[in-house]
Amino acid sequence: xxxxxxxxxxxxxxxxxxxxxxxxxxxxxxxxxxxxxxxxxxxxxxxxxxxxxxxxxxxxxxxxxxxxxxxxxxxxxxxxxxxxxxxxxxxxxxxxxxxxxxxxxxxxxxxxxxxxxxxxxxxxxxxxxxxxxxxxxxxxxxxxxxxxxxxxxxxxxxxxxxxxxxxxxxxxxxxxxxxxxxxxxxxxxxxxxxxxxxxxxxxxxxxxxxx
Amino acid sequence: xxxxxxxxxxxxxxxxxxxxxxxxxxxxxxxxxxxxxxxxxxxxxxxxxxxxxxxxxxxxxxxxxxxxxxxxxxxxxxxxxxxxxxxxxxxxxxxxxxxxxxxxxxxxxxxxxxxxxxxxxxxxxxxxxxxxxxxxxxxxxxxxxxxxxxxxxxxxxxxxxxxxxxxxxxxxxxxxxxxxx
Numbered sequence: 001x002x003x004x005x006x007x008x009x010x011x012x013x014x015x016x017x018x019x020x021x022x023x024x025x026x027x028x029x030x031x032x033x034x035x036x037x038x039x040x041x042x043x044x045x046x047x048x049x050x051x052x053x054x055x056x057x058x059x060x061x062x063x064x065x066x067x068x069x070x071x072x073x074x075x076x077x078x079x080x081x082x083x084x085x086x087x088x089x090x091x092x093x094x095x096x097x098x099x100x101x102x103x104x105x106x107x108x109x110x111x112x113x114x115x116x117x118x119x120x121x122x123x124x125x126x127x128x129x130x131x132x133x134x135x136x137x138x139x140x141x142x143x144x145x146x147x148x149x150x151x152x153x154x155x156x157x158x159x160x161x162x163x164x165x166x167x168x169x170x171x172x173x174x175x176x177x178x179x180x181x182x183x184x185x186x187x188x189x190x191x192x193x194x195x196x197x198x199x200x201x202x203x204x205x206x207x208x209x210x211x
Numbered sequence: 212x213x214x215x216x217x218x219x220x221x222x223x224x225x226x227x228x229x230x231x232x233x234x235x236x237x238x239x240x241x242x243x244x245x246x247x248x249x250x251x252x253x254x255x256x257x258x259x260x261x262x263x264x265x266x267x268x269x270x271x272x273x274x275x276x277x278x279x280x281x282x283x284x285x286x287x288x289x290x291x292x293x294x295x296x297x298x299x300x301x302x303x304x305x306x307x308x309x310x311x312x313x314x315x316x317x318x319x320x321x322x323x324x325x326x327x328x329x330x331x332x333x334x335x336x337x338x339x340x341x342x343x344x345x346x347x348x349x350x351x352x353x354x355x356x357x358x359x360x361x362x363x364x365x366x367x368x369x370x371x372x373x374x375x376x377x378x379x380x381x382x383x384x385x386x387x388x389x390x391x392x
Contacts, residue, residue, distance in 0.1 A: 014383035109384060142346075146339040150331070165380045168372040169345075173338045176365060180311060180330045183318040 014106075017161050021106040022058035027072040030063070057107070061114040071115045076101060077108055078120055082129040089136045096137060096157035105134065105161040141166055150177035218364055222312040226256040229278040233270055259316055266320055280320055285310060291329050298333040299340050302361035310363035341366060345373035 012020075023041070030047035037044035044055055052072065063069040075081070076099065088097045101107070108130050116123040137158075144155050145166060153170060213219070231253045239247035241255050249255075257265070257278075265278045284290075285306035293301050303310040314330050317323075344359060362370060 014379050018383070142342065145342055146335075148335060148338070161380065165376055168376050169338075169342060169369065172365075172369040172372055173335070176311060176334050176338070176369070177331055179315050180318070180334060181327060182315065183327065 011167075012160075012164050014161060014164060017103075017164050018106045018110060020160075021103045021110060022056065022061070024057055024103065024107070025054045026057045026060045026074065027052050027054050028060050028063070028069045029072060030069045032068045034068075057110065061110065064115050064118075071111065071118045073111060073115075073119050074101075074107070076104070077111065077126070079122060079125050079129060082126060082133060086129055086133045086136065089133060089140075093140070093143075096140065096155065098157045100157065100159065103160050105130075105159050137162065145170060145173070148173045148177070150174060150181050218309060218312065221364075222309040222316065223258065223260040225259050225283070225307055225309065225313050227259055227262040227283050227317070228254060228281045229257050229262050229265070230254050230281065231278050232276050235277075259313070263316070263320065280317075282321070282323075283307070283313065283317065286314060286317060286326065291326065294329050294333045298336040299358060301333075303363040303366070304361050308364055311365050337362075337366060338369060341370050342373050345370050346377050 029052055030049045032047065032049060034047040036046045041056065044059065045053055047053060047069075060069065060071050064071055076085075081099075085097045085099055088099075089095075108126075111119065112123060112127060112130075119126055141155065141158070141162065144153070148170065151174075153174065231249055231251055234248055234251045236248045237246070238249040241249060241257070242253060262278070262280060266276070266280045268277050269275060270277060282288075290301070290306060307313045311330065311334060314326070318327060318330075340358065341362070359370065
């Protein structure tokens with residue numbers, strides 16, 4: 001993977017976001033017996049098919065590719081649930097639905113790619129719903145970026161991949177506004193506050209020493 | 212802003228109109244004719260770095276300033292009014308290639324509270340427009356060409372950032388759904 005995207009998208013590229021996402025746990029139904037694995041990242045308990053176990057997503061995807069297990073999709077990733085969330089999102093134009101996990105987009109992508117047959121039968125419908133959900137939320141992000149200020153931006157319940165998408169741009173705008181406003185009263189006060197928070201302890205300790 | 216930052220250097224090189232308040236011997240070459248004193252009241256366009264230095268210095272032992280600074284044409288009231296009317300139709304790049312950086316520096320030297328508001332508002336409005344263009348590569352050629360040509364250096368950077376992060380996400384998602392690695 002080339003990493004010249006770093007400057008553009010901030011500290012993380014989409015591929016790295018997906019990599020981080022693979023560390024989260026997922027429930028599987030193993031098809032084969034496996035002794036416990038002692039990995040650096042943690043201990044993988046032995047598999048006793050058809051008992052369910054919880055393992056990291058990357059291992060689950062690997063075993064799935066080798067047809068050694070079935071992945072149990074997380075409860076939120078089902079067509080009816082996504083449809084419900086999509087409805088909430090469309091009805092509340094100034095709110096991101098809090099029922100989605102932080103890594104929803106990348107988890108859904110990885111699972112749709114890795115185990116489309118485990119997702120309750122109709123992965124095509126799920127794909128359409130997720131695309132719709134993403135577009136609705138992108139629209140809201142766009143709306144929110146139009147209201148950027150020099151000091152403050154709040155978008156609750158935004159996913160990590162969605163944050164990665166807007167981080168570079170939002171950073172540029174906020175920085176630009178801060179520089180333009182730097183000569184006014186607010187800017188000066190902000191500058192002072194930043195300086196005080198940085199040097200405050202030095203001053204206090206100096207006073208303490210000399211006093 | 213780093214010492215070797217090319218944008219900072221180019222910002223420094225932008226011209227500002229100045230009026231000399233006192234006669235200075237031997238500085239005539241600033242006007243283009245060498246070996247002649249520069250007279251009081253002469254108007255010269257000086258690069259920002261020099262104007263900044265002279266603007267804050269005073270004649271030794273007096274309250275008299277060496278030069279007085281004027282607003283550069285890029286920030287003149289006419290342009291301010293145009294920005295107030297519709298920020299997105301003004302070609303900032305033809306006014307100054309580092310428009311906002313120039314504005315910041317001038318604001319540091321002159322007290323212009325209204326200009327701060329105008330610049331912030333302009334930047335905000337144009338940034339929203341830039342985001343739209345950056346996410347929509349088809350629309351750029353047809354409708355937004357004129358606007359995008361008029362972006363200043365800072366805004367170009369912003370456009371590039373927005374465009375590339377959108378592109379990276381799109382590439383990532385379409386790679387996945389088409390089953391490629």
